[in-house]
Amino acid sequence: MKGISIKDIAQEAGVSPTTVSFVLNGKGKEKRISEQVSKRILKIAGKLKYKPNQLARGLRTGKTKTIGLIVEDIANIFFANVAKVVEDEADKFGYKVLFGSTEDNEEKAKGLLEVLRYRQVDGYIITPTLNLDKEIAALQKPVVLMDRYFPNIADSNYVVVDNFQGAYTAVSHLVEQGYKKIGIITTTSAQIQMQQRLDGFVDALQKHDLPAGKNVIKRLPFDLDRAGFIQEITQYLQQNKDLDALFFATNYLGICGIESIRSIGLHIGTDIGMVSFDDHDIFRLHSPSITCVAQPVEEIGRRLIHMLIAELEHSTEASAPQHVVLSLELRKRESSMPAVHHVNA
Amino acid sequence: MKGISIKDIAQEAGVSPTTVSFVLNGKGKEKRISEQVSKRILKIAGKLKYKPNQLARGLRTGKTKTIGLIVEDIANIFFANVAKVVEDEADKFGYKVLFGSTEDNEEKAKGLLEVLRYRQVDGYIITPTLNLDKEIAALQKPVVLMDRYFPNIADSNYVVVDNFQGAYTAVSHLVEQGYKKIGIITTTSAQIQMQQRLDGFVDALQKHDLPAGKNVIKRLPFDLDRAGFIQEITQYLQQNKDLDALFFATNYLGICGIESIRSIGLHIGTDIGMVSFDDHDIFRLHSPSITCVAQPVEEIGRRLIHMLIAELEHSTEASAPQHVVLSLELRKRESSMPAVHHVNA
């Protein structure tokens, strides 16, 4: 059960634990340990398969080489993909990832933060919920926000996408395809990323002199379940038969939207155009395939970890807050092609 | 930066760190600390927002309250869902989860195991790769395997599904629906779960006196990429035009299969029946929807964590190895209905 420690090596090598520690931490040269002793220690450590106890090291140095990753929902494909990249990249720098899902629930998020804090993680990557700003500010360790941020807090690091541009691009695309009465399905969430998507939608309509009034905007409570979303969207569609296209503010809404549209017998693309924010396997494979503005998942993950590591490795002077805003990519598919009649597989 | 410690509380309360530790660990009564002192300590701890340093505690007690979760791929929806449940359930017992993806690569898996080991995790939930048995046996801590196990190693705990039954059910369903020439698309993986799915397939055909020869079995290298799978499946279909139904041994293969079938202009369900192992959002939403045998994801996650916690909490005597084999549920959808012509949305 008990692992082998630095003492065991010291004993076998006939030197002190200090010397062993120096050699094993690559400070042999610097501390001018003789070649001979160094080699002997390394050999014994290898033979004994010595693995330093990270707990002891962490207690002493204050560094655990662990980062806390807080996402909205690890079972959501977007967050799962980001988590994968974060894990991979963190590994390259010798960091491990402790994760948790908030379900966008403030209390869950606060609990998570507390647990990670007293586990002494070195830094955090956080998808914040509403009203989490104070808790995050109190963290005393490097933090990088993702997916959303607090617009009124100047000094936070974040990696987000250009939600406004994404929505604007999506809606402009629908306009160019000839759709004229475009609605948005979004949530009541007051969070910045949702607000920006709505702004992008409205702005695109106005730029193209299309109606952007109240009745083309449908906000759903974000805590509905799948059936609830489908029901609400279906109802909205039935009450607004003049709509000829819809922009869905999240892929989750888009997926529910597919079911809603289908349930009332409309054909996507021909009867009603559709673009969703955020890609999903379903959108690519669906017949007809669904146009979307896709988030650069790989790059988001990479940027997050690199930004955090940079903070971690030279956190001596507080560097200026880093902001990365990535563009989304329009992926044109059949759901926004009114002219093309789709052949079913 | 420095957190507040037991010493700070001791000082403010005018008692020793020992007393503080006793009280904070709920051993006040047992150690017969006076009510008065206990209350004072608790009040001060609350005021100072004391959080025990888990590193120090772990170093002393040997317990980190952390479990290592090794999956094949956290970005795969099945594993992401299991991870979510594991995280949630672990949390209820005060455990946090450190995770990693193997990509089914032996070397990556070994690296992961090593890292988790020297981070002193209390126990492991592992989706093993091939040849990982020795490393796992050497772990010295409770382990529960998932998704697959080592048939030649008797004393391991695991939670798996009944792969044979699942495949058997899927194929029998196709037979009952009237399909007569059924093929399987699987991988060359030698792992137990894939072997059992193939066995279930063959057995079902034989029971129904249908041909189960070589040419209804297509094994693909499991390290192909998406395009490679699609190409291989397409080719196989073109060379075996007499097939009237396919059983896909994983949802990933099934998804590629949809694209392959579509690419050669066949209609799923009517031209060629289809059932996949393991559900996926795409299968539910696809037109036509895809029949599958679904894994009980929630229950898998719950069982895993409960089995591990049970080992953890009374690991004094080595209890008998626990084996849980869960059944899969046949979800009948349009892809296995030859008679019903599907109306496209």
Add this chain to the structure above:
DNA sequence: CTGAAAGCGCTTACAG
């Protein structure tokens, strides 16, 4: 009823 002391396994300033 309470406390001094040892020890978990490291790292590092200090001394020689």
Add this chain to the structure above:
DNA sequence: CTGAAAGCGCTTACAG
């Protein structure tokens, strides 16, 4: 060139 010692923040056997 090398080592003794302190200390990170806890827990717990032991003593009184």
